[in-house]
Amino acid sequence: MSRGGAPPDVPAAMELSREGEATLVARLTGSWRLAGALPEAALLERELDQAPAAAARIDAAGVAGWDTGLVVFVWSALESLRARGVPVTRDGFPPALERMLALVQETAHPPQPPAPARGLLVRTGRLALRARERAWDLASFVGETTQALWRFLTRRARFRGQDLGLLLDGAGPGALPIVALVNFLVGIILAFVGITQLRRFGAEYYVADIVGIAVARDMAALITAVVLAGRSGAAYAAQLATMKVTQEIDALRTLGISPTEFLVVPRLVALTLMMPFLTLFADLMGILGGAAVGTTMMNQALAAYLRQTAQSVTSGDVVGGLAKSAVYGALIALTGTARGLEAERSSERVGEAATRAVVSGVVAIIAACGIFQYVFFLFGW
C-alpha cells in the first residue's frame, strides 16, 4: 500500500497544540511510511499526563504520503485516547484511511486470553493432570492396539495387504545393508576388545567364543534394534504425524476405519516379523566381523574360527536372541506409531515426533534388554 503519490522527502511529524484549555490538537504532517522514522502514539499519552484535556482532535490534512505506518499510529492513538475516555474528532483523514480504521474497529473482537498459570501449586497440579492424561493416552493406545492385534489375528482387522507387503519390504530387505555394515563393525570391535583383554591371560584363542556368544545372545538383536529405531521407528512417527497434519487420520476415523488397525498393526506386525530375520543375518555378519579380526590378528584359519564359534554358541543362545529381537521390533513399532499419533497438527511436531520416537524406542529397547538379562539369569538360560 502506498498513498499520496511519490514519497516526499518531508519526514513524518506530529505537532501538539491546544485549542483553548480543553482540546488537545495533534497535527500530522509529512510522509508517514513504515520505512521512515515515525512519531509514537505514546507522545499523546505523555502530553495528556502532563495536562489533561476534555477532548482531542487529530488533523491529518498535512500528511503528504502514507502507508501502514500511519494506520498503526492512528489506531494506537485512537485506542489510547478511548481508553482514557477522551472523545476524538478526526480532520483531513484520507477516505482510504477512514475505511481501514472502520475495518479494524468493526472486526476487532478479541477473545478472553487464558488466565496465566501462577504459583507452584497450580503448576504442580497442571503437571499432574498432564501426566494423568498421558498415562491414560498410553493405556488407551495399548488397549486399542491389543484389541486391533486380536482382530488382525482373527482376520477381522481392516487394513490393506499391499501396505503390509511394502512395510515388510521396508523393514526387512530394505534395512539389510545398514544392518550388515553396523553388525560387521560391532563384531570387529568385540573381537578387538576381546583379544586385547584375553591376551593378558594367554586366552586370546577364546575370542571366537566371546564374540559368538555375545553376538548371538544380545549384541546382534540390540544393535539391529537401535538401527531400526532410527530407521523405521522415526519413519513411522513422521508418517503418522504427517497424516495427522493433513487430516488423513481423521478421514480414516470418519470412514469407520480404526487408525490402530489400519496403521499401527501392520507396522507392528512388519517389524515384529522382520526383526528375527534381520537379527539372524546380523548374527552372521557380527561373527564374520569377529572372524575378520580373529583370523588376521591370531593367524587362525577361518574354518577353525567358525568351527570354534559353532562349538561355543548353542541353539538356545541364537533362539533367545531372536526372541528378544521380536520383542524389540514390537517396541520400536509401538513407540514410533504412538509418537506419531499423539503429535499435534503442526509441521514442527512432525519432526519432534520422529525425534521422540527414536529416543523412546532406544530407551524401551535398553530397558527390555535389562529385563531380559535378569529373567534369563534367574532361569539359568
Place this chain on the structure above:
Amino acid sequence: MDDTILRVRDLTMAFGDRVLVEGLDFGIRRGEIYVVMGGSGCGKSTLLRHLLGLQEPAVGEVLYGEESFTRAGPADRERMLRRCGVLYQGSALWTSMTLAENVALPIQQFTDLPPERIREVVELKLALVGLHGFESFHPWELSGGMQKRAGLARAIALDPEILFIDEPSASLDPPTGRRLDRLILELRDALGTTVVVVTHDVASILGIGTRALFLDAESRKALAEGPPAELRDHGPGKVRAFFAGGLSP
C-alpha cells in the same frame, strides 16, 4: 497513462508436450479485482503459478508493469514478487508458528523495522481481517474461514500492490465464503490493492469481480473477457452455461 499493472503476452502453458492453454493475452488494471474463472482442469491455478513464477511458460511472457517477469533474473524476480502477496487455496500458514509469527515473518525478513513496530503492524493486519486477539493462536486452533483470513493477513503484511488469491471460497461454507468476499472488497477499497482472484465460485465472481477471464479446457483458450455480469448475460454460450451452473466446476 497506461494503468496496466500486470500483463500476460501470448502465453502458452504446457506440461511437457501437453498444452493446457495457449495464446493468452490480457492485462490487469491497477486497483481492479480481476477474476480468472473456468471449469475444473482449465488451467486457472496453473495460470496463477505462471504469474508468480512457480511455473515457466512454454511460450510468451508475463510482465509486471513494463518489465518482463519471465525474462528477469532471480534478483529482479524477487524484487517484483516483493510487490505481491499471495493467499493460497489451503491458506498455507506455517503450522509451527502462531498467527502473529506467520504475519511477522515477511516483515522481519524484508524490512528493518524494530520488533515493537513489527508487533504493532502485525496486530493491525490481524485486526484488519477480524483476528485481533488471536495473535498467539496456532493455525490448527482456528476454523477454515479464520485460517483463510489469517492467510490474507499474511498476504497483505508487506502492503502488496498486487494480491493473488487462489480459490478464496474453497472449503468454506457459502456464508463464510461471502464474508471473505466482502473482506476482499473492503481491503481493496481501503488499501487500493489490485486483486487477482482464481475461482470457479459463480457467486464470488459476480460479487467481487471487476473484470473476468474465462478459460476453456476444451478449446484450450480464453473464451471471453469482461465484466462478470456482462459475460453472464451476453457472453458466449459456454460462459453463460458456466454462470447458469451448466458447466461443472
